Amino acid sequence: MQRIGVFVCHCGTNIAATVDVKAVAEALGHEPGVIVSQDYQYMCSESGQNLVKNAIKEHNLTGVVVCSCSPRMHENTFRKAAASAGLNPYLVEIANIREQCSWIHKDIASATEKAIILGKAAVAKVHLNAPLTAGESPVVKRALVIGGGIAGIQTALDIAEAGFDVDIVEKQPTIGGKMAQIDKTFPTLDCAACILTPKMVEASQNEHITIHSYSEVSDVKGFVGNFTVTIKKKARFVDETKCTGCGLCTEKCPMNKVPNEFNMGFDNRSAVYIPFAQAVPKVATIDPNYCMMLKTGKCGVCSKVCSVGAIDYKQEDKLIEQKYGAIVVATGFNPINLDKYDEFAYNQCPDVVTSLELERLMNAAGPNGGTLLRPSDKTHPHKIVFVQCVGSRCDDSKGKPYCSKICCMYTAKHAMLIREKYPDTEVYVFYIDVRTPGKNFDEFYRRAVEQYNVHYIKGMVGKVTPRSDGKIDVQASDLLANEQLHIDADMVVLAAAIEPDKTARPLATMLTTQMDTNDFFTEAHPKLRPVESATAGIFLSGACQGPKDIPETVAQASAAAAKAIGLLVKNSITCNPCVAHSDELMCNGCSSCEKVCPYGAITYIDKEFKMPDRTVAIRRVASVNPAVCQGCGACTVACPSGAMDLNGFSNSQIIAEVDAICK
Amino acid sequence: MNKNLKEQVLRSCGVNVLKCMRCGKCSGTCPSYDEMEYHPHQFVYMVERGDIETLMNSKSIYKCLTCFACVDRCPRNVEPAKVVEAVRLAAIRQQGNNHMNPNQIPEMLDEDMPQQAIVTAFRKYIK
Amino acid sequence: MQVNENKEFQPLIVAFCCNWCSYAGADLAGTNRLNYPDNIKIIRVPCSCRVNPMFILRAFQRGADGVILCGCHPGDCHYTSGNYFTRRRMTLLFSMLDFLGIERDRTRVEWVSAAEGAKFAATMNEFTEAVKKLGPNRRLEDLRCRKQ
Numbered sequence: 036m037q038r039i040g041v042f043v044c045h046c047g048t049n050i051a052a053t054v055d056v057k058a059v060a061e062a063l064g065h066e067p068g069v070i071v072s073q074d075y076q077y078m079c080s081e082s083g084q085n086l087v088k089n090a091i092k093e094h095n096l097t098g099v100v101v102c103s104c105s106p107r108m109h110e111n112t113f114r115k116a117a118a119s120a121g122l123n124p125y126l127v128e129i130a131n132i133r134e135q136c137s138w139i140h141k142d143i144a145s146a147t148e149k150a151i152i153l154g155k156a157a158v159a160k161v162h163l164n165a166p167l168t169a170g171e172s173p174v175v176k177r178a179l180v181i182g183g184g185i186a187g188i189q190t191a192l193d194i195a196e197a198g199f200d201v202d203i204v205e206k207q208p209t210i211g212g213k214m215a216q217i218d219k220t221f222p223t224l225d226c227a228a229c230i231l232t233p234k235m236v237e238a239s240q241n242e243h244i245t246i247h248s249y250s251e252v253s254d255v256k257g258f259v260g261n262f263t264v265t266i267k268k269k270a271r272f273v274d275e276t277k278c279t280g281c282g283l284c285t286e287k288c289p290m291n292k293v294p295n296e297f298n299m300g301f302d303n304r305s306a307v308y309i310p311f312a313q314a315v316p317k318v319a320t321i322d323p324n325y326c327m328m329l330k331t332g333k334c335g336v337c338s339k340v341c342s343v344g345a346i347d348y349k350q351e352d353k354l355i356e357q358k359y360g361a362i363v364v365a366t367g368f369n370p371i372n373l374d375k376y377d378e379f380a381y382n383q384c385p386d387v388v389t390s391l392e393l394e395r396l397m398n399a400a401g402p403n404g405g406t407l408l409r410p411s412d413k414t415h416p417h418k419i420v421f422v423q424c425v426g427s428r429c430d431d432s433k434g435k436p437y438c439s440k441i442c443c444m445y446t447a448k449h450a451m452l453i454r455e456k457y458p459d460t461e462v463y464v465f466y467i468d469v470r471t472p473g474k475n476f477d478e479f480y481r482r483a484v485e486q487y488n489v490h491y492i493k494g495m496v497g498k499v500t501p502r503s504d505g506k507i508d509v510q511a512s513d514l515l516a517n518e519q520l521h522i523d524a525d526m527v528v529l530a531a532a533i534e535p536d537k538t539a540r541p542l543a544t545m546l547t548t549q550m551d552t553n554d555f556f557t558e559a560h561p562k563l564r565p566v567e568s569a570t571a572g573i574f575l576s577g578a579c580q581g582p583k584d585i586p587e588t589v590a591q592a593s594a595a596a597a598k599a600i601g602l603l604v605k606n607s608i609t610c611n612p613c614v615a616h617s618d619e620l621m622c623n624g625c626s627s628c629e630k631v632c633p634y635g636a637i638t639y640i641d642k643e644f645k646m647p648d649r650t651v652a653i654r655r656v657a658s659v660n661p662a663v664c665q666g667c668g669a670c671t672v673a674c675p676s677g678a679m680d681l682n683g684f685s686n687s688q689i690i691a692e693v694d695a696i697c698k
Numbered sequence: 699m700n701k702n703l704k705e706q707v708l709r710s711c712g713v714n715v716l717k718c719m720r721c722g723k724c725s726g727t728c729p730s731y732d733e734m735e736y737h738p739h740q741f742v743y744m745v746e747r748g749d750i751e752t753l754m755n756s757k758s759i760y761k762c763l764t765c766f767a768c769v770d771r772c773p774r775n776v777e778p779a780k781v782v783e784a785v786r787l788a789a790i791r792q793q794g795n796n797h798m799n800p801n802q803i804p805e806m807l808d809e810d811m812p813q814q815a816i817v818t819a820f821r822k823y824i825k
Numbered sequence: 826m827q828v829n830e831n832k833e834f835q836p837l838i839v840a841f842c843c844n845w846c847s848y849a850g851a852d853l854a855g856t857n858r859l860n861y862p863d864n865i866k867i868i869r870v871p872c873s874c875r876v877n878p879m880f881i882l883r884a885f886q887r888g889a890d891g892v893i894l895c896g897c898h899p900g901d902c903h904y905t906s907g908n909y910f911t912r913r914r915m916t917l918l919f920s921m922l923d924f925l926g927i928e929r930d931r932t933r934v935e936w937v938s939a940a941e942g943a944k945f946a947a948t949m950n951e952f953t954e955a956v957k958k959l960g961p962n963r964r965l966e967d968l969r970c971r972k973q
Binding site: 134666667 | 869910
Binding site: 378424428429430432433434465467493494495496497498510511512513514517519 | 726728731739770772773
């Protein structure tokens with residue numbers, strides 16, 4: 036027999052002014068199972084809570100209904116009070132008679148009547164409440180960072196700083212990402228490599244950090260605190276433990292006409308290569324698409340010259356499995372492919388380059404040793420046109436609908452650097468808007484205009500035509516002068532939009548995290564939880580979540596690290612007990628629930644059942660992982676046999692509420 | 699400003715002028731820019747403002763080649779050429795007669811004139 | 826549930842509200858003292874997708890005159906995709922009610938965010954008026970369940 040206590044709150048006059056609380060307490064006192072029904076001035080106050088606690092002890096209550104304000108306000112207060120009096124906190128129900136009754140109604144009689152009905156519904160529900168215990172799930176004290184750019188490096192360093200082991204998985208042979216390719220950084224104009232490479236070295240030397248370069252995540256299983264990740268270490272045909280990075284093999288390799296992707300294809304590398312001088316790990320990698328030994332079996336020069344015998348042509352892809360408590364996604368971005376924008380003649384003319392290509396052309400470690408030369412004839416350009424928003428801010432069919440955010444600033448940087456180094460060069464920037472929100476950003480842009488005399492023209496380039504004399508005709512509008520311009524440029528630089536890395540979408544599927552239509556990872560809350568994904572235990576760092584410049588990326592990387600550390604310091608995590616559970620005897624293993632679960636919390640297991648005729652049958656039944664289930668209840672409705680139910684909001688509880696209201 | 703006229707133009711071209719982000723790529727790409735008093739981006743903006751009579755009275759509406767370069771290159775898919783065409787139609791409807799007699803066309807032709815322009819001329823001037 | 830000739834018909838309306846958006850929206854309506862009729866009785870559910878169409882039929886069987894289901898706006902679901910399931914399931918239920926000859930306007934799905942207290946109140950006012958016009962639910966009510 037249930038022993039239920041009802042406690043009606045006056046909330047000063049907030050409730051008592053429009054609801055006759057005494058009458059509510061009186062009426063609910065007659066409900067079946069209710070053995071005590073009281074009202075009090077302020078139920079949430081210390082003495083009000085004591086009233087509840089004492090009643091629980093005195094009457095040995097099995098359920099509590101508090102008629103008060105919204106459960107969103109004080110449900111936890113009363114649950115805690117019940118728990119301290121020895122009652123399971125999930126045996127407390129709140130009837131919302133303030134926000135949803137006294138505050139919206141004026142007529143005392145009808146408001147009182149409604150309050151009684153709401154109270155009755157809560158009593159009917161609490162009759163069916165079951166004591167719930169929040170489960171605990173252990174946390175593996177190791178984090179995985181996917182992506183080894185500046186975001187991934189910063190996140191890994193911060194997590195390692197806190198004393199946890201971190202693995203970085205990077206698909207390229209070296210960590211460093213896009214920042215390693217950048218020449219200078221805005222708005223301070225300090226060299227990117229000078230600030231990045233020490234961090235790369237720090238990451239490689241940190242005892243808590245393991246770098247899996249030339250590797251990919253191939254499978255993710257598990258849930259917050261307990262992910263099992265399979266990492267594919269691609270065969271690099273060089274023994275990482277033996278290679279010293281001396282570079283002799285790269286010099287002797289006869290296959291030395293491979294486009295160098297680090298320098299955006301402006302120069303060549305050999306088939307066995309180290310991407311750049313400061314690569315981490317500094318280990319050679321053999322490119323199987325070009326290596327003669329791997330393709331035809333004839334060569335083997337590198338293995339002959341290697342003094343430590345690190346070359347291993349028989350190496351194969353290796354799968355390693357590792358458990359992690361938290362995963363940070365830092366897959367970064369790429370400039371978009373410009374094939375679609377043939378009006379800019381990017382594919383026709385070598386002197387039309389993207390901004391990232393310009394970074395390499397101007398970099399001291401780049402193909403021209405830091406002298407800006409036209410890629411076509413290696414002459415010094417005297418007129419350079421920058422085009423903004425190429426592929427950004429477009430209608431969906433024409434490109435990316437978002438602003439790529441970084442282009443305005445890096446274009447100002449490029450323009451300024453060129454004018455600084457080559458004052459005889461005319462620089463034109465065609466812009467739609469100059470967007471410079473950021474510390475010292477607008478000052479920087481103004482400096483480009485005022486001090487360096489860069490010609491900023493409000494308008495857009497309509498057509499770029501390479502001419503036979505080597506010049507490039509740039510046809511553009513100048514909206515403020517209301518005229519159409521023709522500029523005979525030597526070089527055109529396109530600020531290509533940036534997009535998330537192509538590997539991000541399959542990764543999101545593996546991680547069961549959400550992405551927006553542009554393939555950027557979606558944060559759990561756009562304002563208040565910007566570095567967490569909606570999937571527990573998965574955090575977002577850097578440009579995989581949206582376009583970002585370096586300071587923002589680093590800030591987000593550290594924030595993601597802080598969130599991951601907050602998870603890793605726990606020995607176990609408390610799970611929400613209001614989760615789905617399946618009645619195995621009713622489940623027919625149809626998979627309907629598995630398909631609707633947004634968290635992948637439902638799996639199928641083969642279980643032995645003793646049949647009435649004493650035989651044992653193996654049946655496929657649904658099993659909910661309570662650590663992963665968030666308790667939405669989608670599966671309960673999908674289940675055709677009614678086996679799936681939700682703790683705290685069970686079918687019978689909701690029906691009891693419906694019945695109580697409709698009586 | 700004539701509200702009905704604006705609505706008529708917007709309906710006949712089917713263009714959402716509010717999509718324009720004022721980048722000016724249409725005017726940057728327009729081959730007959732120098733011939734025109736009002737340029738493609740101005741057409742879009744002035745239609746948005748409802749300043750259509752000015753456009754109708756301008757020779758610009760007959761200078762557009764309808765080459766659709768602006769339509770092809772507009773990053774926002776605004777389709778300025780359709781706006782120009784709609785204003786032209788509005789003008790022709792209001793005049794109630796053709797801007798040009800078909801008999802005049804042969805003597806205006808010259809070797810450099812692209813075929814597209816002739817086709818366009820017919821589309822423009824004949825009901 | 827007696828229909829008194831002197832008194833205006835007062836419908837009984839059950840509202841299912843998802844905990845994260847619509848229930849919070851209802852709370853906001855209360856906090857802002859935006860009146861809506863006391864005919865509305867709210868049942869809290871974790872997500873609109875928790876609402877089994879059976880619950881709605883149950884409410885009608887027990888004598889409710891209208892049922893309204895409120896959830897987060899599409900794309901804003903706390904559980905990312907719950908309200909999409911709701912939308913599909915309810916479309917199906919509504920077409921079935923149509924088939925059965927139940928007035929379509931007795932049930933409704935509305936998206937109300939936690940910030941839309943005013944919308945919540947306006948929706949409830951409007952829905953109550955709509956149900957009042959339809960009169961008492963007689964087709965689905967099970968008379969055996971009627972309180973004596």
